[in-house]
Amino acid sequence: MSMAKPNLESREKILAKLSGRELVNCFQCIKCTSGCTALKLLELKPHEIIKLVNLGLVDELPSSDIIWTCVTCLKCVQRCPQKASPYHVIMALRNLAVEKEAKIPEAYLKAVSQILETGLIETPQKIVTRKMETLDRDCLKLPKIKPPKESFQAVFMKAMEEK
Amino acid sequence: MKTAVFWGCCILTGQYAYEMSLREVLPRLDIELVDLRESVCCGDPIRSVNDFTANYLGARIISLANLTGLDNLLVPCNRCHFTISEAKSNMNNSPKISRRIRALLKEESLEYNPNIKVWHTIDLLHDFVGLEKIKKTVVKPLKGLKVATHVGCQIIRYSDLGRVDDAENPRKLDDLVAAIGAETVNYAEKLDCCGSALLRSHPDSALSLAGSKLKAVQNLTVDSLVVSCPDCQLMFDVRQKDAGTTVGAKLSVPVVYYTQLLGLALNIDERKIGLNLNQSSVDQLLSKIPA
Numbered sequence: 096m097s098m099a100k101p102n103l104e105s106r107e108k109i110l111a112k113l114s115g116r117e118l119v120n121c122f123q124c125i126k127c128t129s130g131c132t133a134l135k136l137l138e139l140k141p142h143e144i145i146k147l148v149n150l151g152l153v154d155e156l157p158s159s160d161i162i163w164t165c166v167t168c169l170k171c172v173q174r175c176p177q178k179a180s181p182y183h184v185i186m187a188l189r190n191l192a193v194e195k196e197a198k199i200p201e202a203y204l205k206a207v208s209q210i211l212e213t214g215l216i217e218t219p220q221k222i223v224t225r226k227m228e229t230l231d232r233d234c235l236k237l238p239k240i241k242p243p244k245e246s247f248q249a250v251f252m253k254a255m256e257e258k
Numbered sequence: 259m260k261t262a263v264f265w266g267c268c269i270l271t272g273q274y275a276y277e278m279s280l281r282e283v284l285p286r287l288d289i290e291l292v293d294l295r296e297s298v299c300c301g302d303p304i305r306s307v308n309d310f311t312a313n314y315l316g317a318r319i320i321s322l323a324n325l326t327g328l329d330n331l332l333v334p335c336n337r338c339h340f341t342i343s344e345a346k347s348n349m350n351n352s353p354k355i356s357r358r359i360r361a362l363l364k365e366e367s368l369e370y371n372p373n374i375k376v377w378h379t380i381d382l383l384h385d386f387v388g389l390e391k392i393k394k395t396v397v398k399p400l401k402g403l404k405v406a407t408h409v410g411c412q413i414i415r416y417s418d419l420g421r422v423d424d425a426e427n428p429r430k431l432d433d434l435v436a437a438i439g440a441e442t443v444n445y446a447e448k449l450d451c452c453g454s455a456l457l458r459s460h461p462d463s464a465l466s467l468a469g470s471k472l473k474a475v476q477n478l479t480v481d482s483l484v485v486s487c488p489d490c491q492l493m494f495d496v497r498q499k500d501a502g503t504t505v506g507a508k509l510s511v512p513v514v515y516y517t518q519l520l521g522l523a524l525n526i527d528e529r530k531i532g533l534n535l536n537q538s539s540v541d542q543l544l545s546k547i548p549a
Contacts, residue, residue, distance in 0.1 A: 112309060114352050132451045136463045163459040166467070168451040169340075169415035173425045180416075189306040199307075202458035206303035214298040217271040224534050225541070235274055235532070243296045246366045254311040254362055 101151030105191060108258075109148055112187040113180070120177040121145045127171035127181045137164035141171050141181030148184055157192035163200055194258070211251060214243040259386065261330040261377065262323040263291045266300050266338035266488070272496075273488035275532025279517035280334060280379065282526050287387045287395060291332065294322045300338035301345065303458075310355070316345025317359045320376075321368035334379045336487035340412035342376055343419045378413050379486050379517060381422045384430040389437040396523045399439025401548055405519075406480045407431045407442050408471070408494070410487040411451050434516060435484060438523035442484075447474040454489035462504060468493040469505030482512045482543045484519060491515060495538045512536070512543035522547055 110118065125142045133139035139161060147156060156162060162185050171181040192199050206216045219240060221231045232240070269276050284291060301315030319342055323331040333339040349356045349370060360370055383392065409431050413422040423430045426449070432442040453467030472494060475483050485491050493501065495513040502509035514536060521531035533540055 114348070114355075132453075132467065133456075133463075136466060137460060160459075164456070164463070166411075166451050166453060167455040168411040170411075172416040186305055186309055190309055193307050200459040203303065203306050206299075206458075207307055210299045210304070214296065215267040215271060216299055216303050217267055219270065220272045222272065222274065222535050225537065226534070228534070230274075230535070232270075232274065235278060237274060237277060238293065240270055240297045241293075241295065243298045244366065247296075247298070250362050250365050251311070251315075253365075254314040255308055257308070257310045257358065 099152050099154065102154050103151050105153040106148060106151040108191060109153065109184065109187040112190065113183050116178055116180050116183060118145060118149055118179050118184065121149065121175075121179040122177065124176065126174045126176065130170045130174055132166040132168045132170065133164045137161075139164045141185070144184060144188070145179055145181055148188075153188070153191075156188050157195050158197040162188045162192065207255070211248060214247065215240070259288065259330065260290045260292060260328055261332045261382075262294060262326040262328045263332045263334070264294055264300070264319050264323065264338065264342070265297065266333070266335040268335055268337075268488040268492065270297055273491055275518060275535040276334060276488050276491065276515050279515055279521050279531040282530050283517050283520050283524060286524055287383070287391060289382070289387065292326050292328060294319070295325055296322060298322075300333075300335075300341045302337045302341040305341070310358070312341060313345045313348050313355055314359050314362055316342045317349055317370050318363060318368065320346065320374050321363050321370050323374050324369055324371040329373060330375050330377060332377045332379070332382055334486075335489070336378070336410045336412040337489055339376065339378045339422070340419075343421075346372070346376065347419050378422045380409070380413065380430050380434070383434055383516075383520075389433060392434070392437045392520070396438050397525045398523055398548065400519065400523050401439050403440035403482070403546060404480050405435060405440055405442055405482045405484045406445055406475050406478055407435060407448070408452070408483055408485045408490055410485065410490045413487070431484065431486060431516060435519070438520055440519070443478055443480055445474065445478055447471050450474075452487075452490040452493040454493045464493070465497060465501045465504040468497060469501035469507065469509070472498060472501055472509050472511050473505055473507045476507070476509060476511050481546055482514055482519075482540075484514060484516050486516050495536050498538050510539045510542070512540040513538045514540060514543065
């Protein structure tokens with residue numbers, strides 16, 4: 096069995112995304128994990144993620160399902176006494192997973208292509224009411240949805256290429 | 259006051275009751291809504307893929323608001339409100355991000371305006387309109403009604419961004435409920451998350467979170483759960499049955515938007531505020547509204 100090796104390059108990539116947040120200040124008080132919404136259900140332990148990133152042990156995290164268990168309730172950002180913010184670290188790890196072409200939940204990629212296509216992540220739905228009427232925006236006299244200008248697509252793609 | 263309004267995806271594509279109730283209720287409180295030129299994503303779902311683009315999309319919404327010439331922007335969705343607020347903070351604090359985003363915006367002849375104030379439904383009603391004005395405008399106080407409130411996560415955290423209410427003890431939604439004559443209860447699960455963000459990766463866990471909270475609310479024997487976020491409404495109202503199945507409970511909790519409850523107190527026709535669209539047992543609630 097070989098020991099995991101630190102990957103300082105990936106560690107730097109993550110730190111670069113955390114403008115102003117000092118991960119090294121984390122003293123493992125575990126306030127984040129004790130209040131984590133995803134702890135009980137999915138065993139997310141934010142303090143462990145911070146520790147691994149601090150040690151540079153970041154090769155396995157982007158391909159692990161654990162980074163996709165965060166509910167984004169932001170309690171860890173709020174409660175961290177050291178402003179280390181596990182939430183932002185997890186988001187940086189998700190970005191790294193995309194960069195490394197690791198397996199990521201399909202719904203996220205679908206959101207990107209939907210925005211490209213229509214500007215929104217979903218198409219307007221018809222609602223079936225409790226009395227089984229089928230209603231859409233027109234029936235409800237709601238204004239038409241206005242798609243983005245044509246210029247949007249190209250600039251959106253350009254933004255997606257930035258790291 | 260005239261304010262620009264950005265609806266986001268969730269409201270425009272399915273949570274019509276929130277849009278309808280806001281469009282009905284706000285003009286009666288002297289707030290005029292001006293829609294943006296485009297309906298486009300705020301950036302939230304993109305943050306997991308590329309956080310720079312999320313900031314760009316958030317800043318782009320403010321730039322679209324800038325085209326209206328108004329200084330105020332209402333963002334009724336919690337998730338959009340957070341994404342746009344964080345983009346605003348990054349534009350303010352990171353010259354590097356700000357420079358790159360302004361350059362992208364310029365390609366569409368858009369201009370970012372840091373002075374646009376971003377409101378959510380809750381603080382617009384509580385801080386700008388004010389409880390006194392709401393009390394005076396109410397024609398049918400909802401006396402005898404007892405409800406539980408759910409403010410959601412992203413409009414109260416994290417405080418460094420400047421949020422709508424206190425992160426650990428939010429009171430504004432409760433105050434707003436009291437202003438229309440109803441009563442609220444305090445409960446241990448008040449700050450628990452609806453789970454919606456997990457729908458994309460772990461749908462069963464998402465439903466389990468929603469189900470656990472609904473079960474707790476059901477045990478309070480209140481008349482309704484009151485929310486102010488389309489994602490929370492989606493979980494608690496539209497997905498209530500599935501959530502119940504996931505946690506092994508038979509759930510029957512009427513879930514409404516605060517703006518729908520306010521609409522009832524302003525004596526607006528039920529269909530105009532979309533009460534026919536809620537999927538949960540709101541008839542149970544409606545039967546308790548004083549005639």
